Amino acid sequence: MNTDRTFLEEGNRVFFELLNRLGGFCDNPSTPEARQLLSDIRAFLFERFEYEKKIMISRNSEDTWLHHEQHELMFNTLSWSIEMAQRDEMVCRSLYHYLDDWFRFHTENLDRTLCEPDSESLVFGLHSTGSGTS
Numbered sequence: 001m002n003t004d005r006t007f008l009e010e011g012n013r014v015f016f017e018l019l020n021r022l023g024g025f026c027d028n029p030s031t032p033e034a035r036q037l038l039s040d041i042r043a044f045l046f047e048r049f050e051y052e053k054k055i056m057i058s059r060n061s062e063d064t065w066l067h068h069e070q071h072e073l074m075f076n077t078l079s080w081s082i083e084m085a086q087r088d089e090m091v092c093r094s095l096y097h098y099l100d101d102w103f104r105f106h107t108e109n110l111d112r113t114l115c116e117p118d119s120e121s122l123v124f125g126l127h128s129t130g131s132g133t134s
């Protein structure tokens with residue numbers, strides 16, 4: 001297993017752990033814990049996207065622009081939504097589901113290509129189990 005794949009898979013675990021914890025706080029998103037989780041998720045994604053950008057640059061792959069653009073759109077949406085999510089339960093839940101859906105789709109369809117030729121799925125039994133997200 002290559003180093004990039006190992007790093008990305010470990011990152012997937014960390015991301016869903018943070019996201020699941022956030023799901024448990026969406027009933028009261030203005031708590032310091034919820035605020036910290038949103039901040040931690042944002043920081044995690046910033047570092048993750050920077051790491052992926054280094055891989056893309058080193059490999060000069062054809063879909064680099066598209067992949068980077070997806071990161072930018074997602075990060076901007078997250079940054080824009082965080083403050084509202086801290087004030088509104090419904091926004092927090094919507095953000096939770098958006099992050100869950102986006103990350104699963106993105107990892108499976110774009111991040112996976114960063115690990116070629118070892119292109120086995122990176123989504124490996126990760127389940128969101130946070131409460132208060134229905």
Ligand SMILES: [Fe+2]
Binds near residue numbers: 052110
């Ligand atoms: Fe990515």
